[in-house]
Amino acid sequence: MSAVQGLSAFPITPSGPDGRVDVAALRRIVAPLADAGVDSIGLLGSTGSYPYLTRGERRRALDAALDAAGGRVPILVGVGALRTDEALRLAEDARAAGAAAGLLAPVSYTPLTEGEVFEHFAAVARAGLPLCIYDNPSTTHFAFTPELVGRVARLDGVVALKSLAPPPEAMAAHLGALRAAGPAGLSIGYSVDWHAADALLAGADAWYGVAAGLFPARCLAILRAARAGDAAEARRLDAAMRPLWDLFKAHSSLRVAYAAAEALGICSAEPPRPLLPLPRALRDRVAEVVRGLGPA
Amino acid sequence: MSAVQGLSAFPITPSGPDGRVDVAALRRIVAPLADAGVDSIGLLGSTGSYPYLTRGERRRALDAALDAAGGRVPILVGVGALRTDEALRLAEDARAAGAAAGLLAPVSYTPLTEGEVFEHFAAVARAGLPLCIYDNPSTTHFAFTPELVGRVARLDGVVALKSLAPPPEAMAAHLGALRAAGPAGLSIGYSVDWHAADALLAGADAWYGVAAGLFPARCLAILRAARAGDAAEARRLDAAMRPLWDLFKAHSSLRVAYAAAEALGICSAEPPRPLLPLPRALRDRVAEVVRGLGPA
Known part of the structure; x- marks a missing residue:
């Protein structure tokens, strides 16, 4: 299905200290992504702080995003929860609201x-x-084996896998193992923005990107170069993003995304506590990098 | 404070598929622990599946446990939550209800x-x-350094640390580093039942035990032998528990505790999904071990 192909933009979900989503700010985030022509929006992903929001707020966010996207771009939405019954209810909500697919991570405590x-x-x-199987061991502390991907992906309705892109030298083998394990037609895509160009050049079906929630045009240009087989151009465009990748690696893409959204004049929100905004000096550094990158 | 000294029994919290706590069963679990004379009850710990229960259900469980304990034994209660504001509300609830202390784990997603x-x-x-600082990296995916324990333990109201007991050969150094980092008077106790005898012999202030929620008299005997300096007797009593420790290690103490509670005729509950009960053959093995141990 096309909703799980190409570039999926994973924006932050601005919310207040009380956990209430700022839907006006969210619309200001989502509309330009749809305008830019990303292939999908990955709402309420890890960067969208889904586990920190109530079911009601997640529904408010989804309704606002669907409205702001205006049917131009399909919306994937995080439906993960610690309890199975809660995740099922979130998936039912997402289906009723009109999401194209659910992003399901095996959130764990035990x-x-x-x-x-x-x-x-x-x-x-x-x-x-x-x-979409949302495999992110750094947050869920569960790592899918290719064999388990194969079993889960054969369940009715499972259409995609979002995995963490390994370093370039391991990319082909990683994707090959997943292709061998999964059923034909399973979309296999990757997050980890700084390895995305290589993942796309290796033949990945999708790039699930935090940067795409901030700089959709730049990320689309990388995708298009890779899709055209122009590795040199994809790598050149990717290299221009390196100052942002360095910040993502050092301070987490989520925390940097909040600072970047502020620097871009999109919204001034803080991540849900206990997560803290970056200290002032780092926010200044993010702003400097954002200015250096130029237009989104 | 005495509530964070000695043996703290960490029972399961029986609940239904809808997440509603079975308070009648919980009373049947708590009352015998108070009868046995444990030093405290660690309600809604990791074994008590606290993150899987709503604030309302956690309050119902606490009220029922306080009532069943009848003031004979102080109750420590898990107040951890993914969001800071939610953990604060849970701590306020626990204080209002009459809990002796809160167990606070840094639950994380990001x-x-x-x-x-x-x-x-x-x-x-x-x-x-x-x-009580609840340090359990296997569930929270955050590990306290001794330095951070020292900083947090100097906050007003922080009275104890519950850490994971390392293997015996590392115990003295582990406890020594924490004693050096923490303020005088900080209670330092350990979970990981199969290392608890050694932790107590090394001078730990408390044993936070899953087995104590099922076999309080046996665990009290180990505590008392260790407190009396009778290492041989503490180790003999501990060795008798080894079949249970082996099951805990192989299948997780939480899953085994549900099967053991059933084998002991206390209650027949399943852990909250996605956690699954042990398969039949393993439940039979747990029952066999429970029979072999004899009286609780």
């Missing part, structure tokens, strides 16, 4: 077994919402 | 920095509930 993750996905898939 | 964890504890401590 470490999960492979069997538990499989049953969790099977239960949530019953909502009838197409699902 | 990995937390040391500064964020410090501010989180400072904010929750403002509820006025004495707090």
Whole structure:
């Protein structure tokens, strides 16, 4: 399905100290992404702080984003939750609202077994919402094996995998193992922006990008160069983003994205506590990098 | 304070598929622990599945446990939550209900920095509930350094640390580093039942035990032998528990505790999904071990 191909922009979800989503600011974030022509918006991903928001606020955010996107761009939405029944309800909400697919991460507290993750996905898939397996061990502390991807991806309604892009030298083998394990037609895409150009050049189906939520045109240019087989141009465009990648690596893409949104004049929000905004000096450095990059 | 000294029993919190706590079953779990004379009850710890329960259900569980304990034994209660404001509200609830202290783990999704964890504890401590730092990297994915323990433990109201007991050969150095880092009077206790005898013999102030939620008399006997300086007797009693420790290590103490509670005729509950009960054959093995141990 086209909603899980190409460039998916993962924006922040601005919210107040009380956990209430600032839907006006969210519209200001989403509309330009749709204008820029990204292939999808990955709302309420890890960068969108989904686990920190209530079911009601997640629905408010989704409704506002769908409205701001105005049907121009499909919306993928995080439906992950610690409890299976809650994730199922979120998937039902997302389907009813009109999301194109759900992003389902195996959020954990007690470490999960492979069997538990499989049953969790099977239960949530019953909502009838197409699902993207959201594999991000740095937040969920569960790592999918290719074998488990293969089993989960054969569940009715599971259409895609979002994985963490490995370093370039490991990319082809990583993607090859997933292609071999998954069913034909499974979309395999990657996050980790600083490895995305290589992932696309290796043949990945999608780039799930934090930077795309801030600089959609720049990221689309990288995608298009890679899709055209112009590795030199893709790498040149990617290299221009390196100051941002360095900040992402050093201070987390989520925290940097908040500072960048402020520097771009989009919104002035803080991540949900206990997460803290970057200190002033680092926010200044982010602003400097944003200015250096020029237009989004 | 005495509530964070000695043996603290960490029971399961029986709940239904809808996330509603079975308070009748919880009373049947708590009352015998108070009868046995444990030093405290660690309600809604990791084994008590606190992150999987709503604020309302956590309050219902606490009220029922306080009532069943009847003032005979202080109750420590998990007040951890992903959001700082939610953890603060839980600490306020716990204080209002009459808990002796809160167990505060730095629950994370986005990995937390040391500064964020410090501010989180400072904010929750403002509820006025004495707090025990709940350091369990296997669930929170945040590991306290001794230096951070020292900083957090100097916050007003932070009275104790619950750490994971290292293997015996590392125990003295581990405890020594924490004693050196913490303020005088900080209670330093350990979980990881199969290393608890050694932790107590090394001078730990408390044993936070899953087994104590099932076999309080056996665990009290180990504590008393260690406190009396009778290492041989503490180790003999500990060795008798080894079949249970082996199950805890292989299948997680939480999952085994549910099966053991069923085998002991206390209650027949399942952990919150996505966690699954142990398969039948393993539940039979747990029952066999429970029978072999004899009286609780």
